[in-house]
Each structure stands twice: as structure tokens, then as C-alpha cells.
Amino acid sequence: MRVYLAGPDVFLPNPEARATLLKSVCSEYFLTGISPLDPLPNEPAEWAALPEAHRIARRNEAHIASCDALIANLTPFRGPSADVGTVFELGxxxxxxxxxYGWSNTTTPFADRTRTFTHTTGTGTTDAxxxxxxxxxxxxxxxxxGAITASGGVFCSAKCNEAGQWTDLEAFRKCLAACQQLENT
Amino acid sequence: MRVYLAGPDVFLPNPEARATLLKSVCSEYFLTGISPLDPLPNEPAEWAALPEAHRIARRNEAHIASCDALIANLTPFRGPSADVGTVFELGxxxxxxxxxYGWSNTTTPFADRTRTFTHTTGTGTTDAxxxxxxxxxxxxxxxxxGAITASGGVFCSAKCNEAGQWTDLEAFRKCLAACQQLENT
Known part of the structure; x- marks a missing residue:
């Protein structure tokens, strides 16, 4: 089963090593991890003329379409929400x-994170x-x-300290276990 | 032509009035605007048992699938990027x-907004x-x-002051004009 590994992991220092690590963890669950950094077999020759950003976008779309499932790193990225590129790919x-599937290295609810971000006190329902x-x-x-549940996937979270935010893989492993289970049913 | 109006406009004060306004502007371009707040005709009866958030997610997906095009309000929302719900729908x-299609009420490039948000000086390539x-x-x-361009849509931006961030419709109108043109070709 081919699983696309969506996430802001591509922005981490040494993204190639990160991709290798995530793929190696996938293989423990008998899943084939596909990274956005992977070359695309048989990439259309005309894409060579595209600006790099657009070529990457097309390639990622093609990688996703070639996979059986998607696992997204939804750990909050520069704000209260997940990385938008990752969420685009999820959609x-x-x-x-x-x-x-989605995983996140925080268990703080979205509303609480939004309140902290917008300096909203108590249980305020709107920001400033x-x-x-x-x-x-x-x-x-x-x-x-909504999409994760409707699709038959699961969302998994783990409580990590700041140091573990971009390294801890407990929630990722929970997703992989669920994904493996789906494959076996 | 039915156009789904994705955006954090649903979080504005008086979201129903905002939806009515956006739809009315659509009609000037002979387009039928569909809002996430619209009831879904023939909503499956079993959705009544879903938690509200999940029912809204399914309804929005069904609205999108019922439309011929999507126009997303990509004005930065609580951070350097667009609202993740909107970007999910775009994907x-x-x-x-x-x-x-996408529109935004800022012309500041993403990288500059990210540097400001992460307090990165100069032309730094990484954050702290x-x-x-x-x-x-x-x-x-x-x-x-990448998706907007590949799909044949356009991205339009307008430079607005802070007060106009959630009211100005110049960039939205540019999208509608492009969308109307597409329909006529």
C-alpha cells in the first residue's frame, strides 16, 4: 500500500534525511511511504518549462494521485493551524x-490555540x-x-514538549498502525 | 455557472449578510455564488445523526462537488497563510x-509575511x-x-489597508471577471 506523506517535514533542516526516516518507519508497518521530495517516474517532459514552484506543485499532485492513502503531519505550523500546503493535499x-489520516504533536484543542494566538481571554467566541x-x-x-473521519481514516495526537514538536513520531506511528489495519481488513 | 465561495468569510460578524453580499456581486457577473452557509438540497437523512462539525464538513464537500468552479478568499488568516479550511476546499x-480561483487583500509576498511572522531578519532562508x-x-x-494556474484559474490580489482587509472586494471582482470570461470561451 502506497501512502503519501504530506507535511511541513519538507521545511525541516535536512528534509531528505527526514523523508528517509519517515519512510523507514512506514516500512515497519509494511507500508510504502512516498515523499513529496521523491522524483516522479515518467514526469511529463513539458513540465521542464514550468517555474520550479509550479513543477513541484504538479509533481506533488501526481504523487498523491498515485497513492492509496495519505497521512498528513498536522502539527500546528506558524500559527494555530496546520501547514496550508499539507491541508491542500489532504483536501x-x-x-x-x-x-x-492526520497526526499532530499537540493535544491542545484548536479553539484554545486560536485563543492564545489572538490573545482572546477566557472562553471568548470572537477575536479582537x-x-x-x-x-x-x-x-x-x-x-x-470531517474529511479524515468521513474517509475512514483516523486522527492521532500526542502531547510533546517544544523540543519534540518536529521530532516525536508517536502520533505518526499510531496513524501507520491504523493504516496497516485498514489494509488488512 | 455555479461558483463555490470558499473563504473565512463565514467567520466574519454577520456571516449571512456577507454571503448575501458576495452572491449579489457574483450575479453582476452572471455567476451563481454558492455559500458554505447554504442549506444542501436533499441532504442525506443519516447526516442528522452526525456531530454538527462533521455535518458541516460533509455539506461543504457536497456543495463544492455541485459547483463548476471555486473562488477562494486567500487573504492571510491568523498567520502568514490563508485559512486552512479554505485551502482544504481548494485542494x-x-x-x-x-x-x-483565488483572491487576497494583500500584495505582500508570502516569504515576506513569513519573515515578519517569524521575526526573521533580512532575506533569511530559515526561521529561529x-x-x-x-x-x-x-x-x-x-x-x-500551482493548483490555480494548472486548473486554468487565476489568482488576483489587491493592496488594502487593515480596515479594508475583510471588506474590500476589488480582488474578488477581478476573479469573478476572469471566471465569467472563462465561461464565455
């Missing part, structure tokens, strides 16, 4: 009607600009967990 | 191979945690503009 795979603070007790914006 | 529609600052001169994460 893309969801529309292909394949299972999507009057914008609503979404509060359904979920891990992030409702489209994310 | 969803992109996978359906239909045209996606060593995480890469994506810098392709784009408006947001490369998956977003």
Missing part, C-alpha cells in the same frame, strides 16, 4: 475518495477583530477532521 | 479537475527553529498558486 486526496473562533472541540478547522 | 476542487521559509515569490504555499 485533494479526500476528493479522490481515498482514506486520509470580531472574527469567530471556531470551537467544536476539534484539533483544527472542521474540514480537516 | 478538494482541484482534485475534481475543475477551475479554481531552523525551518525553511518557502520563497518562490508567490502569494502563499506553492500548492495553492
Amino acid at each position: 485533494f486526496m479526500r476528493a479522490l475518495r481515498r482514506p486520509v 477583530d470580531g472574527l469567530l473562533i471556531e470551537d467544536f472541540g476539534l484539533a483544527d478547522n472542521l474540514m480537516i477532521e | 478538494f476542487m482541484r482534485a475534481l479537475r475543475r477551475p479554481v 527553529d531552523g525551518l525553511l521559509i518557502e520563497d518562490f515569490g508567490l502569494a502563499d504555499n506553492l500548492m495553492i498558486e
Whole structure:
């Protein structure tokens, strides 16, 4: 089973080593991890003329379409929510009607993170600009967990200290175990 | 032509009035705007048993699938990037191979916004945690503009002061004009 590894892991120092590590953990669960950094077999020759950013975007879309499932690192990235590139890819795979999984290295609910970020006190329902603070007790914006659940995937979180935010793999492993189980059913 | 209006506009004060306004502007361009707040005709009866957040997520996915194109408000939302719920929906529609459009009320490049957010000085390529600052001169994460361009849509931005951030519709109108043009070709 081919699993696309979406996440801001590509922004970590030494992203190639990170991809190798994540793939090696996948193999422990008999899953084939596909990284956004992987070359695309038979990449269309005309893409060579595209600006690099656009070529990467097309390649990632093609990688996702070639996979059976997607596992997204949804650890909050520069703000209260997950990385938008990762969430784009989650939405893309969801529309292909394949299972999507998410993991995060925080257990703090989305609403609490948003309140902290916007300096909203107590259980305030709006921020200083009057914008609503979404509060359904979920891990992030409702489209994310809604899609994961509807697709048959699972969302897994782990409580990590700041040092473990971009290294801890407990929640990732929980996703892989669930994904392996799905494959065996 | 039915156009899904993705955006954090649902978090604005009086979101129903905002949806009515956006739809009314759509009609000037002979487009039918569909809001995430619209009831879904023939909503499956079994969804009544779902938690509200999950029901909204399913409804939004169904609305998107019922539309011919998607126009996303990508104005930065609580951080350097667009609202993740909006970007999920953009990725969803992109996978359906239909045209996606984006508009934003800032012209500041994504990399500059990220540097400001992460207090990175000069043209630094990483933040204080060593995480890469994506810098392709784009408006947001490369998956977003990559998808918009590949789909045949356009990205439009307008320079607004803070007061106009959630009210100005110049960039939105540019998207609608492009969308109307696409329909006529």
C-alpha cells in the first residue's frame, strides 16, 4: 500500500534525511511511504518549462494521485493551524475518495490555540477583530477532521514538549498502525 | 455557472449578510455564488445523526462537488497563510479537475509575511527553529498558486489597508471577471 506523506517535514533542516526516516518507519508497518521530495517516474517532459514552484506543485499532485492513502503531519505550523500546503493535499486526496489520516504533536484543542494566538481571554467566541473562533472541540478547522473521519481514516495526537514538536513520531506511528489495519481488513 | 465561495468569510460578524453580499456581486457577473452557509438540497437523512462539525464538513464537500468552479478568499488568516479550511476546499476542487480561483487583500509576498511572522531578519532562508521559509515569490504555499494556474484559474490580489482587509472586494471582482470570461470561451 502506497501512502503519501504530506507535511511541513519538507521545511525541516535536512528534509531528505527526514523523508528517509519517515519512510523507514512506514516500512515497519509494511507500508510504502512516498515523499513529496521523491522524483516522479515518467514526469511529463513539458513540465521542464514550468517555474520550479509550479513543477513541484504538479509533481506533488501526481504523487498523491498515485497513492492509496495519505497521512498528513498536522502539527500546528506558524500559527494555530496546520501547514496550508499539507491541508491542500489532504483536501485533494479526500476528493479522490481515498482514506486520509492526520497526526499532530499537540493535544491542545484548536479553539484554545486560536485563543492564545489572538490573545482572546477566557472562553471568548470572537477575536479582537470580531472574527469567530471556531470551537467544536476539534484539533483544527472542521474540514480537516470531517474529511479524515468521513474517509475512514483516523486522527492521532500526542502531547510533546517544544523540543519534540518536529521530532516525536508517536502520533505518526499510531496513524501507520491504523493504516496497516485498514489494509488488512 | 455555479461558483463555490470558499473563504473565512463565514467567520466574519454577520456571516449571512456577507454571503448575501458576495452572491449579489457574483450575479453582476452572471455567476451563481454558492455559500458554505447554504442549506444542501436533499441532504442525506443519516447526516442528522452526525456531530454538527462533521455535518458541516460533509455539506461543504457536497456543495463544492455541485459547483463548476471555486473562488477562494486567500487573504492571510491568523498567520502568514490563508485559512486552512479554505485551502482544504481548494485542494478538494482541484482534485475534481475543475477551475479554481483565488483572491487576497494583500500584495505582500508570502516569504515576506513569513519573515515578519517569524521575526526573521533580512532575506533569511530559515526561521529561529531552523525551518525553511518557502520563497518562490508567490502569494502563499506553492500548492495553492500551482493548483490555480494548472486548473486554468487565476489568482488576483489587491493592496488594502487593515480596515479594508475583510471588506474590500476589488480582488474578488477581478476573479469573478476572469471566471465569467472563462465561461464565455
